[in-house]
Each structure stands twice: as C-alpha cells, then as structure tokens.
Amino acid sequence: MLFVYGWNERWQAAWEANRPVNTTAAQPARVTAQYSHTYKIVCESGERLANVTGKFEHLALTRGDFPAVGDWVSAELLDDRHAVIHSVLPRQSAMTRKVAGQTNEEQIIASNVDELFIVNALNQDFNLRKIERYLILAWESGARPVVVLTKADLTEEADLRVSEVEAIAPGVPVHAVSALTNQGMEKLLPYLLPGQTIAVTGSSGTGKSTLLNWLSDANIQRVQGIREEDARGRHTTTHRELFVLPGGALLVDTPGMRELQLWDADEGWKEAFSDIEEMAAGCRFRDCRHEREAGCAVKAAIQQGTLDPKRLVNYFKTERELARLARKEKRTEQRKSVSAVKSSPHPRKSARGKVRLAEEEE
Missing domain, CATH: 2.40.50.140 (Nucleic acid-binding proteins)
Known part of the structure; x- marks a missing residue:
C-alpha cells in the first residue's frame, strides 16, 4: 500500500x-x-x-x-x-504560503512534491507576469516546475504563447493542452510516473480540477464554469488533497490562488530570473543597477530586443518586494526576541521563525 x-x-x-x-x-x-x-x-x-x-x-x-x-x-x-x-x-520539498491576514507565519500548501504544474489558461487569464511569480514559488519549494497552458482550444496562437512563456522561463518545460479537445495529453504523460508526486497550482478558473479529471479519466474533482467577461472562476477545490492516478502517479490538487505574496524567496527569485542574472554578469560595473550606467549588458539586451522590458520591470518589482518583506520580518523577529527575553527564564533559547515564498488564497 x-x-x-x-x-x-x-x-x-x-x-x-x-x-x-x-x-x-x-x-x-x-x-x-x-x-x-x-x-x-x-x-x-x-x-x-x-x-x-x-x-x-x-x-x-x-x-x-x-x-x-x-x-x-x-x-x-x-x-x-x-x-x-x-x-x-x-521534508524533501515544500510549497509554502503566508497565512491569511497580517500574521507573518508560513503554512505548507503541499510537501514532498517532485514536479509542480503551474497552470495558466489561454484565455483572458493568460499573464506572463503571473507565471513569473509562480515560477518563484516553484524554484523556492525545491520542486521542478512545468508550465501547463490549458484551454488551448480557445486560441489559434497557442504556439506563440508557448514561445512567450519559454522566453521568461529558461529551461522550464512548457506545454499547451486542451481537455475539451483531448489535445496535448501525450506531452504530460512522461511526468506521470509511478510514485512521482505532482502538485497543481494556479488561479481559479484556469482548469486545474478539469486537468486532474482529464488525466485520471474520471470525475475525481467537481468543476465549475467561469465568467467569460473576465475569465475569473469560482472555487471548485476547497482543500488540498492527494490522488492516485491510474498510471501510479500522485497528484495534489490545490485551491485556486488570487494573489502571490513573496516571503523570503531570494533563491527562487534569482532562479526565476536567471536569464537577467546571467546578463548582469556581462555588465561593465559589478554593482550595475541596470538603469543609466554605461556598459550595461541588461539594457543592451532590451535595445537589441532579446529581453522584454516588462520582464525587467517585474525583476525590479519583486526585488523591492522581497527587501521590504525582509525588513518587516526582521522587525517581527526583534519583537519576538524581546518578548521571549521578558517571559523566558532562559532568554538565550528564544525560537526563530521560518520564512518561505508565500501565496494568498482567494
């Protein structure tokens, strides 16, 4: 068993x-x-x-x-x-999020995951910046990311979308599929090996539960429709659960996510933007901020059309977000230390909190 x-x-x-x-x-x-x-x-x-x-x-x-x-x-x-x-x-790996509200505390979404399917639909929900943030979650967790673009039947530009995602996800497999037309399942079968644990994450309405039902050839999870005017979905999955697929793979379905909050994910951030990190190594100045400095390889890549300027904006945005959260966590830890010293007969034995990449459920 x-x-x-x-x-x-x-x-x-x-x-x-x-x-x-x-x-x-x-x-x-x-x-x-x-x-x-x-x-x-x-x-x-x-x-x-x-x-x-x-x-x-x-x-x-x-x-x-x-x-x-x-x-x-x-x-x-x-x-x-x-x-x-x-x-x-x-744990060998752990997908984590910040608990809802103002409390700075981690909650494990799923653990011991081998692959993480990042699901994004090829409708109005398609968003490269959102996929970048999910990639940070994947790299920080220790699982191997795979981007699955669902509802490929809704667009005639599926190949173009795959190329766009490959450009912002160096080395990450990207597959366009459609459960409705039975398109692309053969691309996912190599991941569904006996004993392998795969978690599925993404926003509500991207087709995570439909994907699970399709891969299992059974109605394991209830599905709901979405509002076509904005591609927003209602919750189908209300809790995390692990299922055994017919071929022996294990798949974890998770509730839809509305927003991703980063929580001390420096390594995951660097991995998700590894292309920019590699470009930065070619800058003339080691401390180049990729703004107005002479000899900036990152700015040169933008001018040459090999780097999307929006990707660089998101790179800076997440860097500032991580720095802000690190300062906030430091203040929280200082308050905890002061409280522990006042209340504990052994002041040197105060506990240290954990920090992880976080995401907030819808």
Whole structure:
C-alpha cells in the first residue's frame, strides 16, 4: 500500500533515522488530505482519520510545523478508523504560503512534491507576469516546475504563447493542452510516473480540477464554469488533497490562488530570473543597477530586443518586494526576541521563525 503512495528506499532510510522512540506502535503513513485540524492519512493497512498528539501540538512552534498534504508522518493506529500523528519526517520539498491576514507565519500548501504544474489558461487569464511569480514559488519549494497552458482550444496562437512563456522561463518545460479537445495529453504523460508526486497550482478558473479529471479519466474533482467577461472562476477545490492516478502517479490538487505574496524567496527569485542574472554578469560595473550606467549588458539586451522590458520591470518589482518583506520580518523577529527575553527564564533559547515564498488564497 505505501509503495503506491510513493514510499521508497529513501523514505525507508528517513524513517529509520527518525523513528519515534516514545512508542513502538508507530508506523509510517502519508497525509493525503487536510480538513481544518483533521488529516486523512494512508498507512499499510488503509486509510484513517488522524489528529496530532497533544505533545506534538505543544512542541510545534509555527503552523508550518504541523502536517501537510504530501507529508510522511509517524502514526499510531487507534482503531480501524482513527489514528494519531506523533511526528513529521523531514521534508524533501515544500510549497509554502503566508497565512491569511497580517500574521507573518508560513503554512505548507503541499510537501514532498517532485514536479509542480503551474497552470495558466489561454484565455483572458493568460499573464506572463503571473507565471513569473509562480515560477518563484516553484524554484523556492525545491520542486521542478512545468508550465501547463490549458484551454488551448480557445486560441489559434497557442504556439506563440508557448514561445512567450519559454522566453521568461529558461529551461522550464512548457506545454499547451486542451481537455475539451483531448489535445496535448501525450506531452504530460512522461511526468506521470509511478510514485512521482505532482502538485497543481494556479488561479481559479484556469482548469486545474478539469486537468486532474482529464488525466485520471474520471470525475475525481467537481468543476465549475467561469465568467467569460473576465475569465475569473469560482472555487471548485476547497482543500488540498492527494490522488492516485491510474498510471501510479500522485497528484495534489490545490485551491485556486488570487494573489502571490513573496516571503523570503531570494533563491527562487534569482532562479526565476536567471536569464537577467546571467546578463548582469556581462555588465561593465559589478554593482550595475541596470538603469543609466554605461556598459550595461541588461539594457543592451532590451535595445537589441532579446529581453522584454516588462520582464525587467517585474525583476525590479519583486526585488523591492522581497527587501521590504525582509525588513518587516526582521522587525517581527526583534519583537519576538524581546518578548521571549521578558517571559523566558532562559532568554538565550528564544525560537526563530521560518520564512518561505508565500501565496494568498482567494
């Protein structure tokens, strides 16, 4: 059963290295769905509903420490329907977002993902700048990004759109598909290998749930229409859940996202704009800001037509956004440190928060 959900020698080794010492009844399980504070897990003997133990909840420092869809956990079975979770095995990758509201805290969207399908529809929702931000999410998470342009039947310029995305996503595979006309599935099949975990992310109305149903050849997820005048969709997926496809691949469907907020994603930002970073290496001055300096290779690329000026604008915009958020996080950490010193008998043992690329759900 566990091998169907991606268990392998690597995870077996991780289990042996992190096996709980406080109970002999614990066994490995994978989180396949999350409903508020309750989880659905699958273990060797089947599915259970589970909650974390009181000790787990007490020791968790942030929401990001709690289990997420895709996590491998140590679970103790209580009966044929229920279990408790003792711990989470170290994650190989993690898609994260900032929790809603003003709180500076991470929440795991999905973990242990091998590929991330970034879905954007070939209708009025098509937006290169939005795809750039999703690429930052992918690179920061540790998953391999794949851009899937859905609803290819709505345009006669699908090949042009693919070329435009390839220009802003160096080295990233880009595929145009249509579930309605059964176009392009053969391009996605090489990713759907047994035991591989794929997460699907994108805005509401881009066809994520339709894509899942199409790839599984079944109505796994309910779908809804969109407002054609602005291509905005209503929520179909309301929670994160992992499904096993007929060929053995595992696919995580996630709720539609309205807005992406960056949260300490410096490495993901550099990777997403790697072409500009490489151009900047050719500038005459090492500290070139790519504005009015002589010998600027980035400005030269714009003049030669090899770099879209809008891409450079987004590069600067995300750089400023990350710097602003870093300052905000630093102030938050300073306040936490002061609070810990005042309240703790051991002031040197204050906790440090985690930071990740974040996105806000619609």
